Amino acid sequence: MQVAQRIVVAGGGTAGWMTAAALARTLGKTVAITLVESDAIGTVGVGESTIPPLANFNRVLGISEADFMRATQATFKLGILFDGWRDGTDRYFHSFGVTGRDHWSAGFQHFWMHGKTQGRDEPYDDYCLELVAAMAGKFAHLPNERMNYAYQLDSTLYARFLRTMAEGDGVTRIEGRIDEVELDGENGHIAALQLDSGKRIEGDLFIDCTGFRALLMEGALHAGFDDWTHYLPCDSAIAVQTDNIAPPVPFTRAMTHDAGWQWRIPLQHRTGNGIVYCSGYLDHDAAEERLLGNVEGAVRTKPNRLRFRAGARRKQWYRNCIAIGLAGGFMEPLESTSIHLIQRAVLRVIRMLPAGRISERDVAEFNEQQMTDMLQIRDFLVLHYVATERRDSPFWRLCADLPIPDTLAQKIELFRETGRVFRKNEELFAENSWVQVMMGQGIIPQSYHPVAGKLSEDELTHLLGGLRQDVAHTVASLPAHGDYVARYCGASQAEAA
Numbered sequence: 001m002q003v004a005q006r007i008v009v010a011g012g013g014t015a016g017w018m019t020a021a022a023l024a025r026t027l028g029k030t031v032a033i034t035l036v037e038s039d040a041i042g043t044v045g046v047g048e049s050t051i052p053p054l055a056n057f058n059r060v061l062g063i064s065e066a067d068f069m070r071a072t073q074a075t076f077k078l079g080i081l082f083d084g085w086r087d088g089t090d091r092y093f094h095s096f097g098v099t100g101r102d103h104w105s106a107g108f109q110h111f112w113m114h115g116k117t118q119g120r121d122e123p124y125d126d127y128c129l130e131l132v133a134a135m136a137g138k139f140a141h142l143p144n145e146r147m148n149y150a151y152q153l154d155s156t157l158y159a160r161f162l163r164t165m166a167e168g169d170g171v172t173r174i175e176g177r178i179d180e181v182e183l184d185g186e187n188g189h190i191a192a193l194q195l196d197s198g199k200r201i202e203g204d205l206f207i208d209c210t211g212f213r214a215l216l217m218e219g220a221l222h223a224g225f226d227d228w229t230h231y232l233p234c235d236s237a238i239a240v241q242t243d244n245i246a247p248p249v250p251f252t253r254a255m256t257h258d259a260g261w262q263w264r265i266p267l268q269h270r271t272g273n274g275i276v277y278c279s280g281y282l283d284h285d286a287a288e289e290r291l292l293g294n295v296e297g298a299v300r301t302k303p304n305r306l307r308f309r310a311g312a313r314r315k316q317w318y319r320n321c322i323a324i325g326l327a328g329g330f331m332e333p334l335e336s337t338s339i340h341l342i343q344r345a346v347l348r349v350i351r352m353l354p355a356g357r358i359s360e361r362d363v364a365e366f367n368e369q370q371m372t373d374m375l376q377i378r379d380f381l382v383l384h385y386v387a388t389e390r391r392d393s394p395f396w397r398l399c400a401d402l403p404i405p406d407t408l409a410q411k412i413e414l415f416r417e418t419g420r421v422f423r424k425n426e427e428l429f430a431e432n433s434w435v436q437v438m439m440g441q442g443i444i445p446q447s448y449h450p451v452a453g454k455l456s457e458d459e460l461t462h463l464l465g466g467l468r469q470d471v472a473h474t475v476a477s478l479p480a481h482g483d484y485v486a487r488y489c490g491a492s493q494a495e496a497a
Contacts, residue, residue: 015325092440247482
């Protein structure tokens, strides 16, 4: 009988405990899982805004949504409100839903654009249920999962929630700081972790969840790093928590300033705030002063300063080590993708887990899929910076001149010329996301698909009017988001403290 494979997770936080919990819940006693973390080493802990696939991840693990939301003080999220990204005074919304109703040959935007040529001037936004509900501050679960949503949560509490679950499923947690990563002299694989206590932790497969430090993947194995700061120049962030001053809204805000942007994320018990900036155009003290001057509600925590470099580890799986989370790379939190990349990596590890000897084919496939995910997300983030009319500060003038990856340039020009968007290789961001952001940033198609012109004036009126009326009617029937959260998963004041 084969001995249970020994998997060692280095580091806790969201990445470490998502990994340990998923492995333990999915594989049970077929593997022996040890997680090493030190209470003396803090975690980044600012991944508060998520995207819809997290709901599927929790369902796969058999997690009750209401219990999860209560434990993490979570609220619902229907998308992101972007303030000032096109010209400094504008706003648009990137929702999680679909807009209108697509035809198999063309997206809804083509029919909406044809309607504009026929004198219909209703905003594109009016046809998206999630968007209209978000701006009205409303939410409810709808039949047939009609409402697409994610969560705004306390990531520290999420890690704590997952730790309880993982330890209940047999994960062994060892407290300690990693002093040395011991390599096998014959094959260069990791043989063991030496802790400051003198304890030695052996393993067959090691998961690096040590954050930006990447103690295993970079510190010991020197896997290399692709720097993307020439595409994404922001390199610093400061986070702070404040008291709520109003019921939480079901969306995150991303508000520009002259050297980057600022976030605001409402949870049940507090609001998460942060400023993202390029240190070449704004020094850290000035950034902190600006952040504290723009928050709403009393400040609850000391500002947490972070430095980062946009980019990806060249190999996410190298030898017998897999990097997950910040150890594998980082792109700023503009579209709330950090926890999603953890989730994708964890599920891939489960699918490709070696039964014995590690297959180099698995390694190559894992690395290709991870890099594809990161490149596609990178392009979507770059879009927000390069598709701008802002020239009002040195930072925004820099953004106007940023290089554009060829893959992104193709997507932009295809949409500009034809109104078309194509989703490739299970790409995270679907057609509606690209359409909302590109039009929100001022990229308007010059033409539309001829199939839209086949509709008579009466047919077009029936289609557009019916869709818009259905959205408005549904939203009118929804409860206020804060009231719904309180009934569904509200935490007690004792829990909130």
